[in-house]
Amino acid sequence: MKLPQYRKLQHLLKKQILTGIYQEGDLLPSENDLRLHHQITRTTVRQALDQLVKEGYIRKKKGKGSIVRSQRETLGLLSFHGFSEVVKATEHTGYTKWLKPSYWNDWGNTFFYPLSEKEKKAGCICIERLRSVDTDPVILEYTFIPNVLSPGLLQLPLVDQSLFKTLQYEYNIEVISVVQDVRALPANPVVAIHLELREQDPVLHIYRKYKTNRPDFFLYSSLYCNTAKYAIGSVFT
């Protein structure tokens, strides 16, 4: 575990942002301050800050400084949920309902993405959630997590109700990229009931594979979206 200097600074600053020591809109210490405090050169400081920019934690402004961005914005890029963005943009309120307690399962015969032997053997923890904007159900989400974490997610309470935050705080696991396949489908009965649609109404369906900073650990999701009222937004940079 020999991290380069710039990674250490990067992780330190990220932690300080995530724990609220620096909040949205705050300025980080200047590159010069950081250089003096950590006894490294400005090049190295800049390397650390470049990473944080790439990850969306800060943006930089010439003559001003490094400005902390909101975590919503950060997630927005990755999540593609539209959920948080929609909620944020419209000042509606978002709500997530656990359809049932998370449970262990094997992967079934035909999982939507290929699995490694290790993943297959461990089975997975399944989470079924319904996400709403105000009182409108918008996303029905099935999440599949390989059961390879100790002590296991089943026993843990979630930080802030958020799976990603829990993984980050408890296991240092961070999502670094997402691959997804998107389709338009007619709603099946289960989907129709939860999303308050008629059967056969068009729904947006997304298969997702999340890559993390652990090379052998992935997350999987299957999402059904009612886009009648709210579209799903995303940004590519």
Added chain:
Amino acid sequence: MKLPQYRKLQHLLKKQILTGIYQEGDLLPSENDLRLHHQITRTTVRQALDQLVKEGYIRKKKGKGSIVRSQRETLGLLSFHGFSEVVKATEHTGYTKWLKPSYWNDWGNTFFYPLSEKEKKAGCICIERLRSVDTDPVILEYTFIPNVLSPGLLQLPLVDQSLFKTLQYEYNIEVISVVQDVRALPANPVVAIHLELREQDPVLHIYRKYKTNRPDFFLYSSLYCNTAKYAIGSVFT
């Protein structure tokens, strides 16, 4: 027009990749070579290469070199079409049909994204294309280009049949990010006919706004996708 050194090198290398001087899998000259040839320091060379990595033109390997990636992969990140990816992955052949010659139009009363006064006054050039995989129509695409380019896109032949390539070669305009809204809709009669679906069948619909390296120049698209056979893939990093 005072470009920093690293931008110049970045653009030179990009041009050489796009024109095939360096092809997929080739190694770029080493950082040391580039430094000597261009009389700049390695730091500056690395800055240029970092940009190309970010844009997906190359990937770097320690002990090996900077390897040129395929342009398909590159576009894949931005395009979100799934079109080229699907075609590439399955070794089917892609085909684009101009439904009619491009034509001038005002924007209509309710364009899907807000427009600047300058854009409104100029009107737009419209392109209607149908993209197919083998013989299956997959994407019906309407593209709207503000009519602010001289001599105007209407008179120009397209490079490689590609709008993006034409903009890059003729005007030095490059797309740098995309904002989009995605929905599932029932097919209307026009869409149904072109995509060979029944009316009311679910189609994926995407509104897109492309941001370019010209701060005041955007492109707009509206896409209808038949996802019955081919899903739309995308990657977030």
Added chain:
DNA sequence: GAGTGGTCTAGACCACCTG
């Protein structure tokens, strides 16, 4: 005018890959 980030120089040592 003082402080900030943006660009750049001229070196250095390391880990990794390949012959």
Added chain:
DNA sequence: AGGTGGTCTAGACCACTCG
């Protein structure tokens, strides 16, 4: 062993922001 990219040092000048 020699070449590659990865990390890092210790400086410099510039353009921009703000009081």
